[in-house]
Amino acid sequence: MNILTARVRVAGTWFSANSVIINQKNFAFYRPSIVHPTRYFHSSLTTYYANIQGPPQSTFDKILIANRGEIAVRVIRTAKKMGIKTVAIYSDADARSLHVEMADEAVHVGPPPTNQSYLNIPNILQAIKSTGAQAVHPGYGFLSENSHFVKSLNEAGIVFIGPGESAMADLGDKIRSKIIAKQSGVNTIPGFDGVVRDNDHALEIARSVGYPVMLKASAGGGGKGMRIAWNDQDVIDGFKIASQESLSSFGDSRLLIERYIDNPRHIEIQVLADKFGNVLYFPERECSIQRRNQKVIEEAPSTFLDPATRKAMGEQAASLARHVGYVSAGTVEFLVDPQRNFYFLEMNTRLQVEHPITEYITGIDLVEQMIRIAADQKLSMTQEDIKFRGWAFESRVYAEDSEKYLPSIGRLSKYIEPQSSTDKHEVRCDSGIVEGSEISIYYDPLICKLSTYGETRDEAINIMLKALDSYVIKGVTHNIPLLREVISSRRFRSGNISTKFLAEEYPGGFKGHVVKDESLHELISISAFVHAKRDLRNWSWIDGKETLFRGDLNKNAPSKWDLWITINKNKVIEPINVKVEKKNMSEEEFEILIPNHPKTIISAKWPLESPLINAFLLIDNQENKTLIAQYVDPLPIGFRLQYAGTKFDITVHTQRQHELSQHMIEKPKQDLSKVILSPMPGSVVSVAVEAGDMVAEGTEIAVVEAMKMQNILRASRASKVKKVNVKPGDAVAAEEVIVELED
DSSP states (O other): OOOOOEEEEETTEEEOSSOEEEOOOOOOEEEEOSSSTTOEEEESSOOOOSOOOSOSOOOOSEEEEOOOHHHHHHHHHHHHHTTOEEEEEEEGGGTTOHHHHHSSEEEEEESSSGGGTTTOHHHHHHHHHHHTOSEEEOOSSTTTTOHHHHHHHHHHTOEESSOOHHHHHHHHSHHHHHHHHHHTTOOBOOBOOSOOOSHHHHHHHHHHHOSSEEEEESSOOTTTTEEEESSHHHHHHHHHHHHHHHHHHHSOOOEEEEEOOSSOEEEEEEEEEOTTSOEEEOOOEEEEEEETTEEEEEEESOSSOOHHHHHHHHHHHHHHHHHTTOOEEEEEEEEEOTTOOEEEEEEEOSOOTTHHHHHHHHOOOHHHHHHHHHTTOOOSOOGGGOOOOSEEEEEEEESEETTTTEEOOEEOSEEEOOOOSSTTOOEEEEESOOTTOEEOTTSOOEEEEEEEEESSHHHHHHHHHHHHHHOEEESSOOSHHHHHHHHHSHHHHHTOOOTTHHHHHOTTOOOOOOOOHHHHHHHHHHHHHHHHHHHHHHTTEETTEEOGGGTOOOTTOOSEEEEEEEEESSSOEEEEEEEEEEEETTTTEEEEEOTTSOOEEEEEEOOTTOSEEEEEEEETTTEEEEEEEEEEEEETTEEEEEETTEEEEEEEEEHHHHHHHTTOOOOOOOOOTTEEEOSSSEEEEEEOOOTTOEEOTTOEEEEEEETTEEEEEEOSSOEEEEEEOOOTTOEEOTTOEEEEEOO
16 A cells, blocks of 8 residues: 555645545744844734745745654745745654645655654655655755755756755765865864774774764764763763664764864854855854753854954855855854864754744845755855844753753643734744644654844843743643743853853753742742632632622622742742732732732733733832743642743642641652663663663663653662563653662
């Protein structure tokens, strides 16, 4: 049976071979403003881009996007602006995804595993043939840097919207690209310019180069297949895991080794080249906020570069592109030391994940330029035309537990993206999901690339903070707590950052927002307000009828509350006695009295049980302050709030409940020393022990992989293995017992 099933939409209705699917949903699109072509704003109408950035020349009638999720959606939007029909591909897991719904046609290419679907070149070629697509945009990841895929397209007479096969093969391979960079006059990092054969060879190279060293995949990027080694044991462990991750992610296990530059900044240069020898470089993007070599927050431009360094980096990036005859969009990545010496890191021969912030500050649609270049059109701009204005940030919103740094899966039960609040269109959400979408185990856990723009860096930061506070995501754990904490930190605001930022700021690991002083006052105040509002709602029913909105409140409804509020998050904060009084019966205004804190009058727009709370605080009759919090869930005695990005369980007791709670017996903690648990849902890659084995503390027990990242599970103490419950290839749930240990 042919697994390729095409679906075509006509006049809003989807047709397939066996069914008719009515597309009744109005999907959100983003339309650029007339003033700024890529300053996107949200529209509930099916609206295409209004502006195109080039001569009105024809490009392609139909293109296929060989990708999924947000980048597929991103490419579809520009294609629609240009009047190009689009074809989406999808796996079983993505059958109802947003990119499938938005495309004019959609073709099923296989089951969820990537090697059977999004990396399945024969099935994708068949999809191209069956739909008559003239060109393919690869997005990023998957086949975007696979020269064999480009060769297959060339042989089939299909245009690849990206670089040529030769340039991709040369620059996409980190070993070859480093040699080419040297030949192009680009500064490079000391290291070994060949393929590492095995563990012993890796040790030999590392000792020769000198510790610390970086082991990294020769193919691909995105932080996968990368490990820092500070000694011989790190090399042995890192070689194994980096090789496996590289093979899993890119189908290529080769590694290279080079000197690790300590405390650098990660700064990259976007280039754009046409088929007529024109090469342009763009203002830099700084990507120094990273976790395990994966970018978390990016900004453009960088606070660190002066005009001379910016120009030198741009010229070296352009020189490298010219040297290999590079065509299309690409990104040259550099490490920059504290003295502004910069070294070639790699070249990504594709559209970069963080391209939206370059579009924000330059007003140039990079996807459109890629399509025009692929259609043999000259760049319509020169280097002198590349100017930038303002500042932009991108926060990568992931489905992950920031405190454990583990992916999260599930269905988005509630999903509301932040919106621009002015006609400046200062907030941009690049996502491929809607409420009800599934975050699965098979793919990258990216929910959205949240970008903000301001005329100054501080303005862009403040807009980002408001956007993060307004972002409602329920159904999966997300990393907004970490994003917000970084963005709001004094050190980040000062621009004093490096790739070590997260390790230095959170040496014991990120634990969420720490409530103290001002933030304690704000959280207690909003908690008291929420309790009072919910309590008044309970009093608003008379004879089974709701009276709250008729203005005739129950005469017995309270106007004062004497509460004990406890904040539960990691370390429980001792209960705080709070006095609350409703100040005006016709308005939502409450007076909050907290010991050792100034008197606060709080009012807020909050439809009961809705997620967003927009509060206004008048502190000590002098200071006005606004804050955004989220009401997440009700709890048996209290509720869960999200404040400063972090979720807090709030327990609220009356005076009598507080007195009785002092006599409650605490529940004993579970002893986890006898078991090895899977920290996340995933699949077992390997099991290193058998029943009866003796293990020392730190001994490798098993390796579990989820979303192409591998985690080594180690013994927490010396013991004897009692039972092994899994084997390689097994699927495991979060906190499932992998191995049992004896007492």
